[in-house]
Amino acid sequence: MSQTPLVLVDGSSYLYRAFHALPPLTTSTGKPTGAVKGVINMLLSLRRQYPDSPFAVVFDAKGKTFRDELFENYKAHRPPMPDDLRSQVEPLHATIRALGLPLLNIEGVEADDVIGTLARACANGGRDVVISTGDKDMAQLVCPHVTLVNTMTGSVYDVEGVKNKFGVGPELIIDFLALMGDKVDNIPGVPGVGEKTACGLLNGIPGGIEGLYANLDKVAELPIRGAKSLAAKLDEHREAAYMSYQLATIKLDVPMDVDADTLMPGEPHREALIALYKEAEFKNWLDDLLREAKESGEPLPATEADECHGEAHYETVLEQSQFDSWLEKLKAADLFAFDTETTSIDAQQAQLVGVSFAVTPMEAAYVPLAHSYMGVPGQLDMDAVLAALKPLLEDPKKVKVMQHGKYDLNVLTRYGIDLQGIAFDTMLESYVLDSTATRHDMDSLALKYLGHSTIRFEDIAGKGAKQLTFDQIAIEQAGPYAAEDADVTLRLHKVLKEKLDTTPSVLSVLTDIEIPxxxxxxxxERNGAFVDKNLLGIQSKELGEKMVALEREAFELAGQEFNLGSPKQLGEILFVKLGLPVISKTASGQPSTAEAVLQELADQDYPLPKVIMQHRSMSKLKSTYTDKLPGQINPLTGRIHTSYHQAVTATGRLSSSDPNLQNIPIRTAEGRRIRQAFVAPKGYKLLAADYSQIELRIMAHLAQDESLLHAFQNDLDIHRATAAEVMGVSLEEVSNEQRRRAKAINFGLIYGMSAFGLAKQIGVGRAEAQAYIDRYFARYPGVLAYMERTRAQAAEQGFVETIFGRRLYLPEINSKNGAMRKAAERTAINAPMQGTAADIIKHAMVKVDDWLTGSKLDAKIILQVHDELVLEVKEDQVDEVKAKLCPLMGSAADLDVPLLVEAGVGLNWDEAH
Incomplete structure (x- = not known):
């Protein structure tokens, strides 16, 4: 009977390679986990390839080995293990053991020696061995029964593979290493003998280094570069060569009570793995484990925060008596969780299919209302159910908790229900607790906070083109899924609210800003914005014509036709044919044609990159906006209804999608023309109100710098005032160019721009840019003090705050990696300004909406982009609305400088902006 191969993994090799080769990965608390994830990924992959094989992961033991006694400088050049790697060793070992995999480390020898001893014993007994490593030393072990695999590169080396890779067979690898040495391990070798020379010597004179040193007189005759002087060099360093041979030789007789039969993996310790994966925030692996446990019926302990355990009781309500009973529970409850099930994720078009609710943890109900597949059981009447629920749902005093309640609110509005009393939203609770720690969808939150793997929509609806809409899903499957949504929402709220209660300032961000x-x-979103479809069609046609013209111009500049969208062809034209300087390279070593590279080349006045950049810009506008927007017009309303997201950005700013209105470029004429397609209906005008220089004003308030405060309090042109201060001239003498440079300094510094970045932006030398920065901080010492204070506070407490108490956690603020730490410091300085600006516009939106809904004015907010609100206003009410709107927005925060709001009016968005 044939035996399965023994699989031996060089854990030490993979640990270092994963750490250095893979992008840094940290948990939300800043713990590095990238090396652990890289090695475990490789181990899981290997186990899938060799599911029935004995298997061992081998690591170097702590302390010195026999090689250190042979040569005191062995591995002396290796720097000490980085702290970010050292902290991952124990979690990796623990995870390997929890996976049920044998782990070996034997004192006094290296992992190579343990692997060599086991491999040779198996090979001598006729058993195949697979060694997984990235270490070339291991090639000496290859024989007809031993193969090397490198899972990071996909390389496989048998005897022929070793010959092809190194130029010598496995039997000469030790000699090969002895001659050329190994810089990584500080094996000296023979100075001046490299890979090619070593191969030439060993292939030219048989017998390895023994044969070589017995025939030094023949070395000069070999067809090797510098052969005539080689014999003397080899003779001079004979002792080093023989010592290097000993250092490079893998020990094959390590005494140990281990053989292949003792290395069969055991069953994974699921509970230990769950704890380790939770700690490391390996969400996908954790989810897989929890799903396996659920399918096998294995009970899992409740998490520390979520005390619920045992089997949940979910009810599908098909009888009136059941519904009446639940209605009484809802009326009696102090708080209940509520959710809708619909046919679409588009709230403006989704049809209601059913509702679910929960009053106590682990108990919930689903009321199907509009399932419509063949053979569907009888359901309660939708109108009657909604009529019964309406008083509860519209009662602002009846406290509800929801997950992404804005969606349900919009859906129910179309069914005549004005949902009120959303006091909590678990998506927003998670978001204000830590905007960067996790995604804030229910599946991710349940995994993180409850240790619970939810039923996925794909589990009951399928995937891809054949995915069912909810009304087509069998009620037997739909019921547990929908009821679980309500139950998990309730349980999540309990956990998240307890966390929020410990930090009142963060809780106030939820209750005073996000929930209102x-x-x-x-x-x-329901209001939507009118868009001129015909105008977009004209713009799309014109953009297409401009792109064709730019393509022709690019062909002329290149001297040939090529695919402008092909990085490979573009790279050949730019860097081979035209000989332009290579700015940076891709991971595969090819010259990069990324946007930043093309921009830098364009800035150096190379014409072709300029044309390519223009072409890319037009292509993006055409594909993202002029071609796409007409298809996003709702056929029922004739308007575009973008979706606003509260729980996406790290700083608290809103984002939008379908369409994304935050990224329409306004510095180009083509970009502004897209805004021209957002029009006012007949008899109305658009009123756009924008906070002026809000982040600089927040900076003045936070920094308490006297000069900045004076400039804003006296309504000075801040960029002109900065130019006067930094460039040592009077306000009246400031030129337009000086003002432009001062503007770049003002905005650049709050985003952490370096002297190098400023120099590029304003077109001066680095020294001159640094001089501007130095003079800026000399004239505005409060700003420098704020930056230094903020960096120190962030490093000490791990987060920064806005004026309103919103927190941004910075897990990398104390990273040993300098680049990551500097990036975190830049974020720390900017986030309080950007986050406060986000809080202010949100406060303003609530104030303006309260005023408009309480007035008899024919005006409504239709768009919010960055620091701007766009209103649609009846023509004869524009002056009245404008007169009230600007001071109302200006009162959204009490700062030590005035909040200036500028408003414009027009028939389209661009005209009003």
């Missing part, structure tokens, strides 16, 4: 904003955003 939910109905406001829902209303703005």
């Amino acid at each position: 904003l939910v109905p406001v955003l829902a209303r703005i």
Whole structure:
């Protein structure tokens, strides 16, 4: 009977390679985990390839080995293990053991020696061995029964593979290493003998280094570069060569009570793995484990925060008596979780299919209302159910908790229900607790906070083109899924609210900013914006014509036709044919044609990169906006209804999608023309109100710098005032160019721009840019003090705050990696300004919406982009709305400088901006 191969993994090799080769990965608390994830990924992959094989992961033991006694400088050049790697060793070992995999480390020898001893014993007994390593020393072990695999590169080396790779067979690898040495391990070898020379010597004179040193007189005759002087050099370093041979030789007789039969993996320790994966935040692996446990019926302990355990009780309500019973529970409850099930993720078009609710943890109900497949059982009447629920759902005093309640609010509005009383939203609770720690969808939150793997929509609806809409899903499957949504929402709220209660300032961000904003955003989404479809069609045609012209111009500059969208062809034209300087390279070593590279080349006045950049810009506008926007017009309303997201950006700013209105470029004429397609209906005008220089004003407030405060309090042109201060001239003498440079300094510094970056932006030398920065900080010492204070506070507490108490956690603020730490410091300085600006516009939206809904004015907010609100206003009410709007927005925060709001009016968005 044939035996399965023994699989031996060089854990030490992979640990270092994963750490250095893979992108840094940290948990939300800043713990490095990238090397652990890289090695475990490789181990899981190997286990899938060799599921029935004995298997061992071998690591170097702590302390010195026999090689250190042979040569005191062995591995002396190796730097000490980085702290970010050292902290991952124990978690990796623990995870390997929890996976049930044998782990070996034997004192006094290296992992190579343990692997060599086991491999040779198996090979001598006729058993195949697979050694997984990235270490070339291991090639000496290859024989007809021993193969090397490198899972990071996909390379496989048998005897022929070793010959092809190194130029000598496995039997000469030790001699090969003895001659050329190994810089990594500080094996000296013979100075001046490299890979080619070593191969030439060993292939030219048989017998390895013994044969070589017995025939030094023949070396000069070999067809090797510098052969005539080689014999003397070899003779001079004979002792080093023989010592190097000993150092490079893998020990094959390590005494140990281990053989292949003792290395069969055991069953994974699921509970230990769950704890380790939770700690490391390996969400996908954790989810897989929890799903396996659920399918096998294995009970899992409750998490520390979520005390619920045992089997949940979910009810599908098909009888009136059941519904009446639940209705009484809802009426009696102090708080209940509520959710809708619909036919679409587009809230403006989704049809209601059913509702679910939960009053106590682990108990929930689903009421199907509109499932419509063949053979569907009888369901309660939708109108009657909604009529019974309406008083509860519209009662602002009846406290509800939801997950992404804005969606449900919009859906229910179309069914005549004005949902009120959303006091908590688990998506937003998670978001204000830590905007960067996790995604804030229910599946991710349940995994993180409850240790619970939810039923996925794909589990019951399928995937891809054949995915069912919810009304087509069998009620037997739909019921547990929908009821679980309500139950998990309730349980999540309990955990998240307890965390929020410990930090009142963060809780106030939820209760005073985010929750009041939910109905406001829902209303703005429902309002939508009119878009001129015909104008977009004209713009699309013109952009297409410009792109064709630019393509022709690119062909002329290149001297040939090529595919402008092909990085390979573009790279050949730019860097081979035209000989332009290579700015940076891709991971595969090819010259990069990324946007930043093309921009830098364009800035150096190379014409072809300029044309390519223009072509890319037009192509993006055409594909993202002029071609796409007409298809996003709702056929029922004739308007575009973007979706606003509260829980996406790290700083608290809103984002939008379908379409994304935050990224329409306004510095180009083509970009502004897209805004011209957002029009006011007949008899109305658009009113756009924008905070002026809000982040600089927040900087003045935070930094308490006297000069900045004076400039804003006296309504000075801040960029002109900065130019006067930094360039040593009077306000009246400031030129337009000086003002432009001062503007770049003002905005650049709050985003952490370096002297190098500023120099590029304003077109001066680095020394001159640094001089500007130095003079800026000399004239505005409060700003420098704020930056230094903020960096120190962030390093000490791990987060920064906005004026309103919103926190941004910075797990990399104390990273040993300098680049990551510097990036975190730049974020720390900017986030309080950007986050406060986000809080202010959110406060303003709530104030403006309250005013408009309480007035008899024919005006409504239709868009929010960055620091701007766009309103659609009846023509004869524009002056009245404008007169109230600007001071109302200006009162959204009490700063030590005035909040200036500028408003414009027009028939389209561009005209009003």
